Amino acid sequence: MHIQQATNDELQAELQSLQTQYSQLTELNLNLDLTRGKPGSSQLDLSNALDGILQGDYRAADGSDVRNYGGLDGLPEAKALFGSLLGADPAHTLIGGNSSLTLMYHTLEFAMTEGLAGTASAWGNADTVKFLCPSPGYDRHFAICEHLGIEMITVPMLEDGPDMDIVEALVNEDSAIKGMWCVPRFSNPTGCVYSDKTVERIAALGKQASENFLVMWDNAYTVHTLNPTAPALASISEYCKKLGTADSVFQFGSSSKITFAGAGVAYLSSSERNLSALKHHLEYQTIGPDKVNQLRHVRFLKDTATLAKHMAGHAAIIQPRFDAVLQVLDAALADTGMGNWTKPAGGYFISFDSLPGLAKEIVQLADDIGVKLTPAGATYPYGDDPQDCNIRLAPTFPSLEDVQASAEAFVVCVKLASVKQKLLEA
Amino acid sequence: MHIQQATNDELQAELQSLQTQYSQLTELNLNLDLTRGKPGSSQLDLSNALDGILQGDYRAADGSDVRNYGGLDGLPEAKALFGSLLGADPAHTLIGGNSSLTLMYHTLEFAMTEGLAGTASAWGNADTVKFLCPSPGYDRHFAICEHLGIEMITVPMLEDGPDMDIVEALVNEDSAIKGMWCVPRFSNPTGCVYSDKTVERIAALGKQASENFLVMWDNAYTVHTLNPTAPALASISEYCKKLGTADSVFQFGSSSKITFAGAGVAYLSSSERNLSALKHHLEYQTIGPDKVNQLRHVRFLKDTATLAKHMAGHAAIIQPRFDAVLQVLDAALADTGMGNWTKPAGGYFISFDSLPGLAKEIVQLADDIGVKLTPAGATYPYGDDPQDCNIRLAPTFPSLEDVQASAEAFVVCVKLASVKQKLLEA
Numbered sequence: 001m002h003i004q005q006a007t008n009d010e011l012q013a014e015l016q017s018l019q020t021q022y023s024q025l026t027e028l029n030l031n032l033d034l035t036r037g038k039p040g041s042s043q044l045d046l047s048n049a050l051d052g053i054l055q056g057d058y059r060a061a062d063g064s065d066v067r068n069y070g071g072l073d074g075l076p077e078a079k080a081l082f083g084s085l086l087g088a089d090p091a092h093t094l095i096g097g098n099s100s101l102t103l104m105y106h107t108l109e110f111a112m113t114e115g116l117a118g119t120a121s122a123w124g125n126a127d128t129v130k131f132l133c134p135s136p137g138y139d140r141h142f143a144i145c146e147h148l149g150i151e152m153i154t155v156p157m158l159e160d161g162p163d164m165d166i167v168e169a170l171v172n173e174d175s176a177i178k179g180m181w182c183v184p185r186f187s188n189p190t191g192c193v194y195s196d197k198t199v200e201r202i203a204a205l206g207k208q209a210s211e212n213f214l215v216m217w218d219n220a221y222t223v224h225t226l227n228p229t230a231p232a233l234a235s236i237s238e239y240c241k242k243l244g245t246a247d248s249v250f251q252f253g254s255s256s257k258i259t260f261a262g263a264g265v266a267y268l269s270s271s272e273r274n275l276s277a278l279k280h281h282l283e284y285q286t287i288g289p290d291k292v293n294q295l296r297h298v299r300f301l302k303d304t305a306t307l308a309k310h311m312a313g314h315a316a317i318i319q320p321r322f323d324a325v326l327q328v329l330d331a332a333l334a335d336t337g338m339g340n341w342t343k344p345a346g347g348y349f350i351s352f353d354s355l356p357g358l359a360k361e362i363v364q365l366a367d368d369i370g371v372k373l374t375p376a377g378a379t380y381p382y383g384d385d386p387q388d389c390n391i392r393l394a395p396t397f398p399s400l401e402d403v404q405a406s407a408e409a410f411v412v413c414v415k416l417a418s419v420k421q422k423l424l425e426a
Numbered sequence: 427m428h429i430q431q432a433t434n435d436e437l438q439a440e441l442q443s444l445q446t447q448y449s450q451l452t453e454l455n456l457n458l459d460l461t462r463g464k465p466g467s468s469q470l471d472l473s474n475a476l477d478g479i480l481q482g483d484y485r486a487a488d489g490s491d492v493r494n495y496g497g498l499d500g501l502p503e504a505k506a507l508f509g510s511l512l513g514a515d516p517a518h519t520l521i522g523g524n525s526s527l528t529l530m531y532h533t534l535e536f537a538m539t540e541g542l543a544g545t546a547s548a549w550g551n552a553d554t555v556k557f558l559c560p561s562p563g564y565d566r567h568f569a570i571c572e573h574l575g576i577e578m579i580t581v582p583m584l585e586d587g588p589d590m591d592i593v594e595a596l597v598n599e600d601s602a603i604k605g606m607w608c609v610p611r612f613s614n615p616t617g618c619v620y621s622d623k624t625v626e627r628i629a630a631l632g633k634q635a636s637e638n639f640l641v642m643w644d645n646a647y648t649v650h651t652l653n654p655t656a657p658a659l660a661s662i663s664e665y666c667k668k669l670g671t672a673d674s675v676f677q678f679g680s681s682s683k684i685t686f687a688g689a690g691v692a693y694l695s696s697s698e699r700n701l702s703a704l705k706h707h708l709e710y711q712t713i714g715p716d717k718v719n720q721l722r723h724v725r726f727l728k729d730t731a732t733l734a735k736h737m738a739g740h741a742a743i744i745q746p747r748f749d750a751v752l753q754v755l756d757a758a759l760a761d762t763g764m765g766n767w768t769k770p771a772g773g774y775f776i777s778f779d780s781l782p783g784l785a786k787e788i789v790q791l792a793d794d795i796g797v798k799l800t801p802a803g804a805t806y807p808y809g810d811d812p813q814d815c816n817i818r819l820a821p822t823f824p825s826l827e828d829v830q831a832s833a834e835a836f837v838v839c840v841k842l843a844s845v846k847q848k849l850l851e852a
Contacts, residue, residue: 066688
């Protein structure tokens with residue numbers, strides 16, 4: 001049944017059937033959760049060897065004792081390994097603590113209050129600071145902006161990344177725009193991979209935008225492919241080098257979804273100027289990050305080949321969960337006109353778009369029967385999805401059985417909301 | 427020879443002898459370093475069992491998986507263990523990452539920009555914010571203030587803590603004073619322990635000082651005794667409870683000098699109001715600290731009795747280094763009128779006061795023969811020791827042999843500078 005082609009009688013019959021299904025789901029007293037992009041415990045098990053891997057050998061490759069103080073920007077071997085994941089020169093890489101969110105927050109706060117190129121360059125000198133937020137996007141990015149008083153402008157996400165025509169027009173006409181958020185590979189939540197052309201155009205923004213414009217390149221899922229045919233991502237560093245815009249990009253990543261979500265290693269890369277300014281800022285608040293954990297990670301992940309094998313282990317666990325959701329969506333909603341969804345080749349999310357105006361209701365319907373979904377609107381700045389249609393599905397954390405059950409409940413909620421709305425319109 | 431009683435001839439003879447000794451030291455091509463309060467590698471060896479201690483069991487006492495995201499304020503068992511070191515209720519304790527300096531920085535930055543009791547309470551709303559800095563004190567405390575634009579007022583340190591008559595007079599007369607730094611047990615660098623009366627008077631400042639006055643109670647060396655007769659520290663929480671001033675104190679500590687200097691666990695404690703405000707601030711920049719490392723520490727240090735035994739292991743390594751310095755100072759400088767020094771019962775430093783106006787020269791003389799000392803002035807706000815007399819000696823990191831050699835070279839420099847000055851005066 002396609003919702004736009006169904007007769008009133010057909011819709012009424014469908015409503016009755018859906019209400020029965022929904023009642024039956026209520027009786028199951030479900031307690032399911034598809035909210036956050038957390039690895040499941042079998043994924044975490046893949047890295048259990050981390051604790052104990054040093055076997056009493058706490059010496060870094062340069063002979064330094066990782067147990068002691070020192071080394072604000074991390075171990076050279078960690079810079080080499082994690083810098084390579086960003087396509088960055090180790091000399092332009094900084095290793096942090098356990099959270100890339102922390103590195104992103106400090107970068108923005110620093111750019112706001114102290115300025116990447118001296119106090120005169122601090123964004124906060126101006127009354128209004130704006131940021132471009134390709135959406136649907138990541139709620140924690142938006143929360144940082146809101147917390148720091150940065151005004152957010154929603155930019156549409158296309159299948160190959162942000163709508164660059166709109167982005168370029170905006171940065172050309174409004175000098176208050178000081179940066180843009182990007183999750184370039186397996187974007188949160190759409191799972192799209194930015195095309196080479198889009199990466200090049202983003203690298204070129206530093207030439208067109210206002211001074212000290214900053215691309216926040218959160219490459220959180222760079223090695224998180226679900227299958228070997230997943231599209232590659234062009235190197236933004238390479239484009240920046242060609243265009244002379246290295247100062248306009250900060251790249252971020254972490255091993256949170258490679259090893260332990262809460263006890264991984266975060267890293268960033270930018271130009272020499274930016275790194276040196278940021279380090280000067282950081283040295284007031286820390287003597288240095290946890291180098292013991294960095295050394296554990298280097299000994300465990302070794303090199304990009306070993307890391308790739310390790311990531312294949314993740315994919316083997318996650319892929320069936322993604323497949324389960326996609327199969328249920330396909331079986332229940334294909335050709336019904338009741339929604340569209342992404343089929344990502346990597347990352348942690350499936351992005352679902354309902355008919356306009358229904359996301360909040362669907363999330364509420366699911367919640368009422370014990371299926372927690374990411375709050376509708378969370379994927380947009382200020383929690384405000386103008387179409388009220390986007391829902392982020394995160395299938396990694398629950399068991400395969402629970403993912404299956406959640407998806408089956410979800411599609412009933414989608415259909416129920418859609419048919420109800422259609423009947424109200426009629 | 428007492429320098430004030432020596433004849434000119436005696437001083438001339440002494441000068442000649444000292445110049446010979448200094449020349450001989452020059453020829454040794456020494457390369458010694460007494461600058462920073464770092465544990466030595468044999469101290470770090472005491473905690474080598476940390477890596478691997480979990481033996482694959484990554485479950486916290488409450489059954490939660492420490493490998494995953496979550497838990498902004500740390501593991502309950504870590505709160506219980508480390509809170510007890512601060513004499514704090516676990517419910518009023520927050521566990522951070524690897525650095526108490528980071529916790530201190532964020533607390534001050536937050537009080538400056540956002541306010542502990544809402545934006546109206548932000549110190550930064552006023553043009554001038556001042557802090558009391560008992561000195562000699564810790565250079566990194568002073569650097570935070572300077573970086574955040576907080577004006578520092580030097581307050582004298584006595585043998586039982588800051589000169590509280592001066593502190594009370596200052597906070598009563600100047601409402602721009604918003605807080606005070608304290609290292610209450612084995613103060614950096616004097617090694618003094620605050621008396622009960624001083625702790626009580628500091629706890630009472632919250633009643634007399636301007637609103638949102640904050641005591642930064644950096645209890646870095648709380649369990650770092652060199653011998654079992656070291657004086658105890660009164661609980662500031664207890665006094666605050668009695669006086670109703672819990673909002674005026676933040677306590678800090680870390681395991682940096684208990685386990686691994688760069689890979690320990692930091693913690694803080696304050697009132698419910700302050701903790702809740704700080705947590706709201708932190709949640710924008712982190713999902714949570716490294717709980718795996720917290721669990722390692724709890725499994726390793728277990729309880730206060732096990733921890734005390736562990737600290738005795740540190741004392742056994744450090745005590746001979748302190749003794750070596752003190753014996754050399756005593757043998758060379760007792761009853762010479764050329765300096766005074768502390769004989770701490772714990773902590774990481776010996777504080778040496780030369781004759782006025784000589785600290786910079788002594789440090790330079792030492793540097794010229796390959797003995798690095800903490801820069802003169804570093805123990806005062808803005809690096810400015812008004813008497814130019816204080817030198818911080820940090821004997822923990824070098825080998826016992828090197829500590830001995832450093833101390834022997836140091837006293838030659840002290841004497842040389844003192845005798846030269848005396849002859850110039852004559």
